[in-house]
Amino acid sequence: MKKILITGGAGFIGSHVVRLFATKYPDYQIYNLDKLTYAGNLENLSDIDKNSNYHFVKGDIVDAEFINQLFETERFDGVVHLAAESHVDRSITNPMEFIFTNVVGTVNLLNAAKNIWKDNYEGKRFYHISTDEVYGALGDTGSFKETTPYSPHSPYSASKASSDHFVRAYHDTYGLPTVISNCSNNYGPNQFPEKLIPLFINNIKHNKSLPVYGKGINVRDWLYVEDHARAIDLIFHKGATGSTYNIGGNNEWKNIDLIKKLIEILDRKLGRPEGTSLQLITYVTDRAGHDLRYAIDATKLRTELGWEPTIKFAEGFEKTVDWYLANEKWLDNVTSGSYQDYYRKMYGE
Numbered sequence: 001m002k003k004i005l006i007t008g009g010a011g012f013i014g015s016h017v018v019r020l021f022a023t024k025y026p027d028y029q030i031y032n033l034d035k036l037t038y039a040g041n042l043e044n045l046s047d048i049d050k051n052s053n054y055h056f057v058k059g060d061i062v063d064a065e066f067i068n069q070l071f072e073t074e075r076f077d078g079v080v081h082l083a084a085e086s087h088v089d090r091s092i093t094n095p096m097e098f099i100f101t102n103v104v105g106t107v108n109l110l111n112a113a114k115n116i117w118k119d120n121y122e123g124k125r126f127y128h129i130s131t132d133e134v135y136g137a138l139g140d141t142g143s144f145k146e147t148t149p150y151s152p153h154s155p156y157s158a159s160k161a162s163s164d165h166f167v168r169a170y171h172d173t174y175g176l177p178t179v180i181s182n183c184s185n186n187y188g189p190n191q192f193p194e195k196l197i198p199l200f201i202n203n204i205k206h207n208k209s210l211p212v213y214g215k216g217i218n219v220r221d222w223l224y225v226e227d228h229a230r231a232i233d234l235i236f237h238k239g240a241t242g243s244t245y246n247i248g249g250n251n252e253w254k255n256i257d258l259i260k261k262l263i264e265i266l267d268r269k270l271g272r273p274e275g276t277s278l279q280l281i282t283y284v285t286d287r288a289g290h291d292l293r294y295a296i297d298a299t300k301l302r303t304e305l306g307w308e309p310t311i312k313f314a315e316g317f318e319k320t321v322d323w324y325l326a327n328e329k330w331l332d333n334v335t336s337g338s339y340q341d342y343y344r345k346m347y348g349e
Contacts, residue, residue: 002028005076007061007109008083010034012191013129015044016229017080022054024233029053031074034083035060039192043330061105064112071112078125079113080236081106084160086131087194091156092288093345102159103166110170119175126178127236128167132221132246133157134182137291144182145297146244153289171242179239181232183247184296188225188316189323193335200259201324202331204266204277214286216256219293223249224311224320234305245305248296251313256281265321 002025009018009032022030030053034040048054059066061083083105085091085098106128113126135144136151150165152158164180171178193199200210231247239245253261263277301307311319324331 002077003031003074004028004078004080005031005033005070005074006080006082007033008040008081010036010040010042010044010056011082012039012044012188012195013186013225013228014082015041015190016188016225017082017232018045018054019048020226020229020233021080022048022051026053029055031055031057031076033057033059033061033070039086039194041190041192041330041334043333044190061108062100064108067108067112068115071116075116076113077123078127078236079109080127080129080232081109082129084163086156088133088154088156088287089194091154091159095155095159098155098159099162102156103162106163107166110166110176114170114174114176117176121175121177124177125236125241126167126170126176127232127239128163128178128180129232130160130164130180130182131157132182132184132248132294132296133291134161134164135294138293138295140293143248143295143297144246146182146246146300153291168242177241179235179241180244181235181239181247182244182296183228183231184221184223184249184294186225186228187222188320189327190330191225193331196255196258197262197320198324198331200262201266201321202335204263204280205270205325207277207280209282210259210277210280211282211284212256212259213284213290215283216254216259217292218255218290219252219295220255220258221248221295222251222253222258222313223247223309224313224316227309227311230310231301231307234307235301238305240304245301246296246298247301247307248298249309249313250296250298251309252293252295261317262321265318269321269325 008014085101091098135148152161170176187197
């Protein structure tokens with residue numbers, strides 16, 4: 001029986017990965033380690049929390065003593081590391097939190113894995129999930145490849161770039177069996193509403209302003225979260241040790257066009273005249289160091305492991321909107337308290 005530690009498993013992407021692993025591999029023991037900060041929500045996993053092969057552990061990856069004890073006790077065979085501070089705006093206002101969680105936390109996990117496996121790496125794997133933002137920004141053409149030089153522009157992307165380098169260094173120095181993936185923007189159910197799509201769904205629903213950075217011309221590649229979880233499963237089990245894989249949706253949208261599409265769908269679903277919510281768009285000062293365009297070339301993942309995104313954007317977008325409209329209680333629960341304080345600080349409302 002394999003023991004797999006999934007860090008950040010109560011978060012957006014992590015909860016989808018935990019669910020997939022716990023249901024697809026009943027012979028595995030899945031340990032979900034999460035600090036349960038503002039974006040970690042055990043409601044995301046209420047459908048599997050009684051599964052006999054699922055275990056929740058509350059803890060902080062920055063606490064080295066705790067991490068070492070956890071590895072010593074449970075003796076994991078594999079790690080899927082998703083726990084991270086991930087919102088660029090928050091990294092601009094509080095970069096140290098990102099350094100501790102994303103860099104120090106990752107190194108704590110690497111050290112614990114190295115020490116418990118003691119150079120006997122057969123059947124072991126440390127999988128680090130990262131972001132396309134480490135590559136910097138693109139012009140109007142081209143896409144990020146695994147060989148693209150790193151050029152992070154925000155404290156968030158710099159912290160993730162640093163953690164990527166440490167993972168590679170532990171592979172090269174100690175032979176630790178690592179693999180890394182860098183993914184484009186995810187969307188789908190259970191995403192905390194500080195990110196663009198759930199934030200704007202919630203605002204449109206409540207007739208609140210839609211704060212668009214700059215002119216809204218920044219371009220992102222969007223991937224449905226369940227497709228990302230499938231890619232993580234494939235890379236964890238079949239990816240080449242020491243390799244990096246880019247994961248992308250081949251689905252680029254300008255922010256303003258994405259927002260207008262959201263408005264079109266929500267006005268229809270909420271029974272409003274078409275275009276009613278366009279008046280909610282408010283242009284705000286652009287984010288410092290805001291990258292213009294990201295795009296992922298996922299050729300390596302497709303050719304080596306046979307992965308392709310299966311959810312077309314039109315289908316995924318409709319499913320996402322429907323989920324948030326149908327889960328009003330979930331949305332209300334996560335948009336109270338400290339999140340509201342943060343929202344007012346960032347957007348003045």
